Amino acid sequence: MAKQDPYAALRIREFNIFLFVRFLLVFGWSMQFIVIEWQVYSITKDPLSLGIIGLMEIIPAFSMALFAGHIVDQKEKRNLLALCTAAFSLISLGLFLLTSDEVVNGWSTNSVLYCIYGLVFFGGFLRSFFGPTIFSLVALLVPKKIYHNAATWSTSTWKTASVSGALCGGFFISWIDVDNTLLLVFILVILSLIFTFLIKKKPILNKKIGEPITESLKAGVKFVFSNKAVLGALTLDMIAVLFGGTVAILSVFAQDILEVGPEGFGLLNASISIGSIVTMLLTTYIPINKNTGKKMLISVFIFGLSIIAFGLSSIFWVSLLALFVSGAADGISMVIRQTILQLKTPDEMRGRVSSVNSMFVGSSNELGAFESGLAAKILGPVAAVVFGGTMTIITVATTAVVSPTIRNLDLTADIEENEKED
Template identity: 60%
Template sequence: MAKTDPYQALRNKEFRLFLVIRFAMVLAWTMQFIVIEWEVYSLTKDPLALGIIGLMEIIPAVSLALFAGHIVDQKEKRKMLMWCLAGFFTISTLLFVTCLPSIQNSFDTKLIVGAIYVLVFFGGAVRSFISPTIFSLFSLVVPKKDYANGATWSSSVWQMGSVVGPALGGFSILWIGVHWSMFVIIGFTILAFVLLTQIESKPILNTKIGEPIGKSLKEGLKFVFNTKEILGAITLDMVAVLFGGAVALLPVFAQDILKVGPTGFGFLRAAPAIGSFITIIIIAYFPITVSAGKKLLFAIFGFGLSIIVFGISDWFIISLLALFFSGVFDGVSVVIRQTILQLKTPDNMRGRVASVNSMFVGSSNELGAFESGLTAKLMGTVNAVIFGGVMTCVIVAGSGFVFPQLRKLDLSKADEDE
């Protein structure tokens, strides 16, 4: 067996720039979501309001996903990402204004919350373009032979941002307040834009420029549904994240159950990403190849168990550890799934495939947030979290039979086929 170089993809300058850009974007995105969650719950004291945040983002993200993938496949990827960053900058600036004390003291609380929902909605629209653009740009700055290693580092950076972003969001709320936290988010967005100018323009690999949108979208969907490894991984992860979306209720746990305030909230929000980050770094040195499908099923089952423990616990340390291990298991899932997508997707269809993935998996985070908020309203916060964890375990237990190709997945053979 050939020795694996864990730093192979990092020797590429443009990929290093890509990673820093992605890190800054994830910092901005996750920090903004944390700040919005805290502000909305502080204004409403209603867990359903947290679910509505997820719903307002998922509606445009899902509605525009396939269209966004079609557009991304037709356009130059660096320029597309610049437009996405400009859109995110505009939304963050408007949120900064909305969160100013002078504005909030001048308008009714319902109007302020409504304005936040509207801006979150437009953020979801921007997000529908960001996901396929980032996925497509990855393949243009990383040689194909380094896809697996590059996907691991890209996932590591995403998880690192998911660690620092929530913690920074919690601490910034405590130290400088909600509105100035939004100002920090704007700074990260500007940094990402400046660094993006250092990456050269990339060729458009899609040879079917001007293809009717209906035919283009049909081709993308057909590819995903005919590639059973991709379909199985996307479906399983979507359902697991949908029912395991306990993080949407963390403001309730932090403020009302564990009573740990904004600092504890930041640690709780960061715990899953810390677990994922550590796991992904380990995977960079010891790649998951043999029996990857079985390990994926085991990881998501472990994720469900961790969510159940979190729901049962009323001790901060136990809750923190449960969320940490949920991240450990999720880290395995992320690396396997991203490697499958990069290895199995043709260059000319990356935008559309990433959009389908975003529709089912990425958007399930927000749909899971709405499901968690709704079930918390109906059966109580603790029962809602336990219910989600149990459903995740039940679904995973049956998935090995529903998707036998996924259960038998071996990434070492997939890599050789490429």
């Protein structure tokens, strides 16, 4: 196999434009998430209200996922991304208006809260289209032989934007207030929409245009459940994210346990993504194709341990370190999962397979947020986080024992085969 070029995907102009567009979108979305979490907890002082945010997003995201995948496989991807981005800008604009002084002072707390939940619900619907569209577009921008490299850079860009958005969100709340921070998000989304049109329209590779939706959805689900490597990777990540999601209640720790204010809140969120960025950039130099399954199992195990450490900590720098390690471990897991999906998925099924992925992993983020908020309400935030980390470790151990496909997974042959095809 030829020597790996860590910058292979970055040598393609349209892929760089795509990365810039994705950075702006994720940066804005991450900052928006941080600001809304802070605002909702500030006006309610109820951790369950944070969990409801996750529930409001998961309902449409999960229920629309398969249908969205079918649509994505039938439509041109560039214009679909532009349409999703334009719709996202409306959500950002609405949240900005809901947090303005006129609305906050003139409306009841419940009215503001319910409207925020409504826009989050719309965002969940929109997100069901975003994931499959972006996943499918990546494969149309680069040749097959560098899919694994493109997946690493795309995921790294997403995490870099997440850390920047999380960090800036916390500081901007302090500097320019909640409403002006959300106005900045709106401006960034509009900017990303403009740059989207610098990417040319792409061909529709699905040969079954007009295929009945029932048959289309069945084919996508059947593929995922018949491919043990894909199914195993999705299942492992789903349960880890479901029980290990501390992000939803970080505002509780920042305000009530660590008492570090909005700046500390931003740093806590950012530390997770910084860890992910470091490890994901390293994977561009250190291939993950050998012993892939074992590396994924180890990374998720470390993730679980670090979540427990965070839950038990009452010292700010220790909490930051624990979250950094959790992000680093999660970063490896994400790169491996995205690489498996890119290598194992046929071009004509990318939208549907990505939708199933969003049902497994993406939706489990929001369901995990609800689980964390509910557990924090019942058990208290510390016990809730420790419980989540423990369940993650149990899941890894169980997967290692009962799933030899994941335990022995190696992607070397898949990558070499793609290099031959190109």
